[in-house]
Amino acid sequence: MSSTATPADEPYVQLERADGVCTLWLNRPRQFNPLSEAMMGALEEALADIAADSSIRCVVIAARGKAFCAGHDLREMRSQYRKDYYQTLFARCAALMQSIVALPVPVIARVHGVATAAGCQLVATCDLAVAAEEARFAVSGINVGLFCATPSVALSRNVGAKNAFDMLVTGRFIDAPMAQDWGLVNRVVPAGQLDAAIAEYTSSICAKSPAAIRHGKAMFQRQRQLPLADAYALAAESMACNMMEDDAAEGIDAFLEKRKPVFRN
Template sequence: MSTQSSASPALEPLLLRTDSQGIVTLRLNRPGQFNALSEALLAALQAQIDALAGDASLRCVVLEASGRAFSAGHDLREMRSQPSLDYYRELFRKCGAVMQGLQALPVPVIAKVRGIATAAGCQLVASCDLAICADDARFAVSGINVGLFCATPAVALSRNVSAKRAFDMLVTGRFIDAATAADWGLVNDAVPADQLDARVAELAAEILSKSPAAIRHGKRMFYKQRQMALADAYDYAGDVMARNMMEEDAAEGIDAFLQKRAPRWRGLA
């Protein structure tokens, strides 16, 4: 299925959605604008994130894009049309909410990247839990080239790659290739372009083979503990693990292991 993300039914949808066996695929659909993150596209993404957050049947989200580019970042023409401090603050707030919303979803979000991912487009990749790219993909936080330090993309980027590598990208605006992005940890893997769909499908299938309850416990815990002091993180993680042990899936998984059979996941508590 697809969802109309624009207010006008005569316009091409800015965001396409397909659902298949617990996997929701969201496709950025502004190929003529290199999938620049306009206000309308950000609103469409936020609406889908809000809808997915409470979907108990959701197991995985794949974020991809139409055309030759994943995303060229913010829509600069739109930004220049409203030169107001309040407007820019609200725009970047909305963009930050989308990025945080992806991380707050209770299931893994996989970025499937073809072409370039620049500025807020690179931020979008960095905000996903996992990322697989084609081996001809390229990444940059290139706002510095137009006199704008990519401050908000820096938040996500610096949580994926080392501080010196992130700062290098931010102050030079230079592109890194797919192999470098994988080596630096911005993406999990770079594969030949004709194998990208299969690799992402394989990764999603691996996720779907695991306990949905354990995945949801784990994703929430993973990000929360990263902000804690070590002792607090262990206290919190121990509580999460104990609660996970109380799930039917944990009992089933352990019994299946001991009985040398495949587990039959019961789903969410």
């Protein structure tokens, strides 16, 4: 991947679609793909389009250049020294992250290089994450006098409280194997195998019932925020609704008849 300057008229996010998979490439490699206002705007637009497109079965968030994402654009932030600006900026980033959670299809982070601050938040927000062996992760705002409060929300929902707080108050980087051990990423592979590992996930997901995946993601994300009894009530209703889908009938019949199911697109 090239790390040369990106022309100003190049899109901040490049979209690639193939076989039900939409890949969103963060496309400001020279700046290490910061979540600037323009980058967030491009992601917001792309995610809104994907949410309305029933042909999309899975989303991959990837990045051009040497890094995945360096977090917020600090130069842009310092140019607007007003509390109301920062309130709007961080609320917008929070809404962007929540739109990934709310997306009806799985979202996979394809991570190489560094993912820092809001970039680490982006990885933690995705449903799945695959990292190259050389990838590194940090919530390093504390090193410049800024506690990574909004990244801490997603981070602490992926890794244990003590590990999350360790990262937040020290600003230290963790390597990819440690990120996997702590639960921040699912798999770590050599850089040359990153695309193949992503393809294993996307092909597996796309082979499943679209209705079941959509029911499942919505339920899974919601139940995590609920007390135990409420979570079971939600899960039971989700399964009952899922059972009424044609795909569930087809899948169960195919299992009983010892044949491969044919799910509806």
